[in-house]
Amino acid sequence: MKIIITMIVSALLASGASAHSKVSTTTPSNHAELADVPAQIGFDFAKNIRLTKVKVTHDNDPAVPVDLVGQTDFERIFTLPLPDMGDGTYHIEWRGLGMDGHAMQGDFTFEVN
Amino acid sequence: MIRLIFWDYVKCLDARLRRFSLGLAGVAVTAAIIGFLLRGAALTGDIAGMVDREMLGLLWGTSVGEAFTYRLAGIIVISIGLYLPVIGAWVSLAGGLIALWSFTQIGHIPDQEQTGIRLLLLLHLLGVSFWVGILAPLRWLARDPEYLAVAANFGDKFGVMASGIVAVLVLAGGLMAWLILGTLSLIFTTAYGLALVGKVTLVALLLGLAAANKLRFIPAMQAGNQKAAAHLARSIELEITVITAVLVATATLTSVLALPM
Numbered sequence: 024m025k026i027i028i029t030m031i032v033s034a035l036l037a038s039g040a041s042a043h044s045k046v047s048t049t050t051p052s053n054h055a056e057l058a059d060v061p062a063q064i065g066f067d068f069a070k071n072i073r074l075t076k077v078k079v080t081h082d083n084d085p086a087v088p089v090d091l092v093g094q095t096d097f098e099r100i101f102t103l104p105l106p107d108m109g110d111g112t113y114h115i116e117w118r119g120l121g122m123d124g125h126a127m128q129g130d131f132t133f134e135v136n
Numbered sequence: 137m138i139r140l141i142f143w144d145y146v147k148c149l150d151a152r153l154r155r156f157s158l159g160l161a162g163v164a165v166t167a168a169i170i171g172f173l174l175r176g177a178a179l180t181g182d183i184a185g186m187v188d189r190e191m192l193g194l195l196w197g198t199s200v201g202e203a204f205t206y207r208l209a210g211i212i213v214i215s216i217g218l219y220l221p222v223i224g225a226w227v228s229l230a231g232g233l234i235a236l237w238s239f240t241q242i243g244h245i246p247d248q249e250q251t252g253i254r255l256l257l258l259l260h261l262l263g264v265s266f267w268v269g270i271l272a273p274l275r276w277l278a279r280d281p282e283y284l285a286v287a288a289n290f291g292d293k294f295g296v297m298a299s300g301i302v303a304v305l306v307l308a309g310g311l312m313a314w315l316i317l318g319t320l321s322l323i324f325t326t327a328y329g330l331a332l333v334g335k336v337t338l339v340a341l342l343l344g345l346a347a348a349n350k351l352r353f354i355p356a357m358q359a360g361n362q363k364a365a366a367h368l369a370r371s372i373e374l375e376i377t378v379i380t381a382v383l384v385a386t387a388t389l390t391s392v393l394a395l396p397m
Contacts, residue, residue: 075180075191076179076180076181078181116181118179118180118181119179120179120194120195122198123199124175124203124242126178126179128178128181
């Protein structure tokens with residue numbers, strides 16, 4: 024049973040479970056090239072959502088969760104602290120819940136040289 | 137619905153139908169709970185989300201929680217109705233309507249924010265339920281030589297009604313697809329459109345099987361051909377497999393794939 028549930032969960036998560044709302048803009052923008060590591064990252068969504076998970080991967084390092092403590096409301100604009108992991112490529116993945124109950128997810132990447 | 141409309145044909149199966157319906161109710165409750173928990177997993181990206189109280193609490197406050205409540209309530213009312221005398225079938229029908237209404241609360245239909253399209257979906261689901269509901273009792277009767285004539289007449293009566301039901305299903309489904317997509321060009325250029333084409337193809341296969349049942353096997357059974365009954369039973373088994381594939385395609389369309397913009 025556990026194997027079946029794991030397979031279903033994996034299929035659901037791997038299939039890009041319902042990106043029903045698009046993020047309008049991110050800060051930094053997708054594929055941006057920066058001189059310094061930004062202290063914060065930002066999201067501006069098309070509609071209010073509740074962020075449920077944000078994680079950052081730096082080059083080939085394992086993913087680190089971004090602190091969402093205090094993010095307890097459905098909002099359109101979010102600003103979150105970014106851990107300084109030095110120069111390299113930062114890949115941000117996010118997941119959230121729309122007010123209509125739809126799960127959403129997305130990602131963006133930027134580079135610090 | 138089957139007990140109400142076809143009582144004369146299925147009364148000999150009453151005890152078996154009740155047990156079968158109760159078993160399906162158990163499957164439905166399990167599926168509803170796992171489905172709800174999986175949505176929690178989608179919010180965190182890992183299996184731990186299935187038991188994350190914060191995520192499940194969040195979901196509970198949205199239309200997902202509302203749909204979950206309707207579904208469980210409907211299934212409980214169906215189960216109670218199975219064992220109530222006299223009005224039991226009506227109680228089960230009411231429970232079925234509540235459970236089906238839960239499907240109008242989530243997916244892409246509520247995004248349209250129109251009550252009319254929700255009612256259209258309910259009508260579509262009622263037609264599907266009626267069709268699916270007939271399959272098990274008809275197969276049981278077809279498999280029992282003692283009930284050859286009953287199965288033939290049951291299948292014939294359903295075949296007459298099915299003509300109207302198929303028209304409603306196709307019209308309601310087509311209208312919903314048009315309201316959701318807005319344009320035909322998205323059908324062959326998006327994952328959502330292609331999945332919809334896959335679903336329609338499977339439904340066409342289903343209609344082919346139904347036509348074979350209605351035009352070949354049922355008339356042969358009415359003429360006393362026992363072999364035709366075996367063919368009908370096998371055709372129904374194939375129909376159940378195709379219907380399962382249609383349901384998988386529908387689940388993908390309504391919960392995994394985003395609407396094309």
